Amino acid sequence: MRRVLQRMLERWGYEVETVADGTAAIARYVEVMHTPRAFDLLIMDLTIPGGMGGRQAISEILKLDPSARAIVASGYSDDPTMAHYQEAGFLAALPKPFEQAELAEAVGAVMRTGRARR
Template sequence: MPKVLYVEDDELLRMVTSLALEDAGYAVVEAHDGHQARWLLDQEGGFDFVISDISMPGGMSGLEVAQAAQAARPGCRTILVSGYATSQLPALPDSVIYLGKPFRVQDLIDTLGAAG
């Protein structure tokens, strides 16, 4: 079962999306911000995918989470999500996949399938 670290500061969105991902066959570990995500990457590791919002409170962005995921496990696939258009965001690394908000959960599941 593929292991996913899902980083989202919106509690309701995090809960609903995690349940849908679990129903689709993914083992999901949740983080509410970038700092918790980084701690989980260091402590648990072994994530096949990291899905992270780009803009989060607490001073650590999804871009930094993506960098930490690659450092913890090279080859870990990272999907960054945001309500901002890509033209409003800093340049994204080639190693990440961008998914705009709002998205349908099935779009996220399809993106994971294509990335795997």
Template sequence: MPEPQPAPHGRETVLLVEDEIAVRAFVTRVLRRYGYNVLEACDGPDARRTALAHGPRIDLLISDVVMPGGMNGRKVAEAVRVSHPEARVLYISGYPGDALAPHGVRPQQLNFLHKPFTQDALARKVREMLDADESSQLK
């Protein structure tokens, strides 16, 4: 039986939008350890400001689906992609699938990771999203 390969590293820029401080800190720490440049935001309006202030390129947006403040993950993605249309989108949530449908996200989508997740699962999913063919991406 072959040994599992270590999760691949990267250098891309990731914008993380997560309202739970502990989850945001965990994801940031893991992704930085794997070489990614991580920008943090606590909600939709903060994500929009961060994206505009960052400037040149955001390769991947990781957004919680259900957040306070009137902007769910789908709306955050739409807002960020106005200034960064190249950004891939990965949704994360701990809610069950039926609770996510009103927010425009289905857990069976390729661009979804269910909480809680391990460091390895996160790193692999991020790399998968960044390496996927553009036509296979669900926005």
């Protein structure tokens, strides 16, 4: 799924980096957050078997950078985070499976929000 999403976003002109889980996402975010390569948007899976999921990762990232913008994606549409994604710190939620148009709309909407979150 990660590679398919990467290819799709790259076709739309975005520069994309992928990592395996939330721990790696936090580490990479910290590495680039004060550089010209700082991330404009994160797309995080809510749950990662055997690893840190998006809910915990975005909480940690927002402590470091309250202006971070993130979308949560999950196949667990009944998870409370999907219904109340903004309370968890996400700016949009994508229930899996999702269509390209849904991804494009979510990415576009979040990218238009600007950097100020709160």
